[in-house]
Amino acid sequence: MIDRYQFLVPDFQSKEPKELALLSIISQSFFQPFSIEDNLLVILTALTSGSGVGFNRAMLFRTSGDKLKGEVWLGPRSAEEAKTIWEVLSTPGIGYVEIIEHNRGLLTRETDSLSQIIKPLVYSLSQENLIIPAMSAARKEMILVRNSRQEPFVDPKFLEIIGVDEFLCVPLFALDEIMGVVILDNAYTRQTIEPKDIKLASLCGLMAGNYMYTTMLHNKMIEMERLAALGEMAIFITHQLRNPLTTIGGFTDQLLNSPNDASKKRRNLEIIRKEIGRLENVLYELVHFLKVEMKKPVPFDLRPEIQAVLQSSDIKIKSEGIEVVVDIEERLPKILGDPTYFGEAIRNLLDNALEATPQGGRVTVQSRWEDQNWVIVRIQDTGKGMPPAVKEKLFSPFFSTKDKGLGLGLLFVKRVMESCGGKIEVDSEAGQGTLFRLYFKSAEEGRSDA
Amino acid sequence: MKKILIVEDEEALCLLYKEELSQEGYDVMTVYDAEQALEVLNRERFDLIITDIRMPGRDGVELITQILGLRKGIPIIINTAYQSYKEDFMTWAADAYVVKSSSLQELKSKIKDLLNQ
Numbered sequence: 001m002i003d004r005y006q007f008l009v010p011d012f013q014s015k016e017p018k019e020l021a022l023l024s025i026i027s028q029s030f031f032q033p034f035s036i037e038d039n040l041l042v043i044l045t046a047l048t049s050g051s052g053v054g055f056n057r058a059m060l061f062r063t064s065g066d067k068l069k070g071e072v073w074l075g076p077r078s079a080e081e082a083k084t085i086w087e088v089l090s091t092p093g094i095g096y097v098e099i100i101e102h103n104r105g106l107l108t109r110e111t112d113s114l115s116q117i118i119k120p121l122v123y124s125l126s127q128e129n130l131i132i133p134a135m136s137a138a139r140k141e142m143i144l145v146r147n148s149r150q151e152p153f154v155d156p157k158f159l160e161i162i163g164v165d166e167f168l169c170v171p172l173f174a175l176d177e178i179m180g181v182v183i184l185d186n187a188y189t190r191q192t193i194e195p196k197d198i199k200l201a202s203l204c205g206l207m208a209g210n211y212m213y214t215t216m217l218h219n220k221m222i223e224m225e226r227l228a229a230l231g232e233m234a235i236f237i238t239h240q241l242r243n244p245l246t247t248i249g250g251f252t253d254q255l256l257n258s259p260n261d262a263s264k265k266r267r268n269l270e271i272i273r274k275e276i277g278r279l280e281n282v283l284y285e286l287v288h289f290l291k292v293e294m295k296k297p298v299p300f301d302l303r304p305e306i307q308a309v310l311q312s313s314d315i316k317i318k319s320e321g322i323e324v325v326v327d328i329e330e331r332l333p334k335i336l337g338d339p340t341y342f343g344e345a346i347r348n349l350l351d352n353a354l355e356a357t358p359q360g361g362r363v364t365v366q367s368r369w370e371d372q373n374w375v376i377v378r379i380q381d382t383g384k385g386m387p388p389a390v391k392e393k394l395f396s397p398f399f400s401t402k403d404k405g406l407g408l409g410l411l412f413v414k415r416v417m418e419s420c421g422g423k424i425e426v427d428s429e430a431g432q433g434t435l436f437r438l439y440f441k442s443a444e445e446g447r448s449d450a
Numbered sequence: 451m452k453k454i455l456i457v458e459d460e461e462a463l464c465l466l467y468k469e470e471l472s473q474e475g476y477d478v479m480t481v482y483d484a485e486q487a488l489e490v491l492n493r494e495r496f497d498l499i500i501t502d503i504r505m506p507g508r509d510g511v512e513l514i515t516q517i518l519g520l521r522k523g524i525p526i527i528i529n530t531a532y533q534s535y536k537e538d539f540m541t542w543a544a545d546a547y548v549v550k551s552s553s554l555q556e557l558k559s560k561i562k563d564l565l566n567q
Contacts, residue, residue: 235532238531238532238533239531239532240531241531242531242549242550242551243460243463243531243550245550245551245552246463246466246531246550246551246552247460247462247463247466248552249551249552249553249554250463250466250467250470250552250554251462251466252552253553253554254466254469254470271462271465274462275462
């Protein structure tokens with residue numbers, strides 16, 4: 001027999017040992033897809049909530065290069081505020097989520113938030129005469145300061161701001177990497193910091209340091225992947241530009257060197273014209289690909305957008321000899337997305353469909369409100385279809401079966417669909433034609449007669 | 451007359467090279483991919499090979515490796531749009547590496563050098 005368990009966050013009011021609750025709250029937050037700032041707030045909340053470690057205030061400094069910079073200071077601003085807040089927060093029914101929300105509110109109160117006070121504090125981590133709080137981070141040591149006013153190692157400016165006799169510095173680090181330092185105090189209750197508090201705080205510090213380190217590595221990795229993709233892109237673009245340029249240059253030189261060769265004149269100019277078209281295509285794809293950004297989807301009627309694409313001259317030229325069937329349901333709701341991107345995506349797919357379809361073939365553009373929330377646009381051709389190997393790579397960058405362009409067209413369509421919360425599917429078999437299905441979110445509630 | 455084999459998948463470039471090099475007095479044959487190139491090389495003798503390194507079907511790199519086995523001293527010029535491969539290829543396979551450009555001067559003079567003209 002096996003028992004399955006979800007990772008559960010114990011409630012702040014639960015009867016479980018508070019150390020256990022604390023650990024699960026912090027580790028749980030690392031599984032959430034929140035920003036690092038949000039998760040650090042969770043850790044600071046755990047350090048300052050009554051059912052967590054229970055410090056009055058927590059201050060976070062983070063490293064940036066070899067500097068340590070003040071970032072967040074969480075806690076009440078005065079003894080009175082502390083009393084009111086703690087009363088509210090200890091009311092039955094107030095749980096972990098509410099406390100986090102409350103703290104987030106504190107931090108976004110730009111004008112009078114405590115954090116503004118520590119933001120100008122910047123310390124060097126590499127200088128020889130380290131002062132507290134930087135000393136704790138640089139040496140990766142927890143430091144408990146008592147009688148702070150008699151302590152020569154404490155930065156006087158910092159002391160003036162924190163204004164307490166006793167505080168605890170907890171370094172945040174992983175391996176050799178220093179991520180920051182947390183400073184904890186009991187400014188209002190004036191409780192002495194006990195060894196058990198230090199142990200719990202160190203545990204939080206270790207977890208936070210490792211979490212920050214992992215996040216940093218993750219971000220670095222994403223950046224490296226992005227740079228690698230950019231490098232690959234640059235190589236492909238170079239290739240796509242150089243070939244037409246070589247052709248244009250060569251045939252132009254021929255014309256210049258033998259201006260009286262009438263037979264070559266027209267032929268060369270036609271080749272040059274065609275190559276210029278290729279260059280334009282590369283630019284067009286590149287510009288469109290680069291400019292897709294996450295815009296807030298707006299409701300719009302897809303009918304005029306599709307019509308505009310069908311009426312455009314390049315599509316009209318390509319449709320010669322091919323039957324283009326447009327079949328859009330009468331009572332179609334508005335869809336969510338960006339009308340310009342939508343048009344470009346449809347143009348891309350139509351362009352491909354028309355190119356793949358032989359003379360006498362058919363291309364269909366159909367739209368239906370089928371599911372409660374989805375409007376589906378289908379673009380189908382009776383063209384040559386795709387073997388599995390091509391279908392597999394369809395949405396990869398720089399993959400193209402055509403000799404023009406960059407192979408970014410379908411990737412562009414995919415990004416457009418993702419940016420409006422939709423999706424794209426494809427059915428294709430060699431010799432059987434291709435069907436693309438675009439799923440758009442309907443801007444209206446589900447249809448009543450469905 | 452010196453015979454040159456050109457392996458190039460761009461149709462317009464094949465035409466351009468064929469015309470330009472014929473005018474320089476060479477006997478030029480063009481093929482579009484590596485498969486055709488190997489077939490022709492098995493059948494005929496050439497004095498020089500000009501090849502791209504990224505083409506449909508068998509890759510140009512693979513072609514060079516195969517040609518090395520067949521070429522018996524035939525000089526090879528890599529002619530490609532990819533500048534970045536230069537370091538990889540010059541050292542071990544080709545006799546010259548010419549990045550495609552709007553002027554054919556460099557290509558023409560490399561051909562002359564390699565054919566000792």
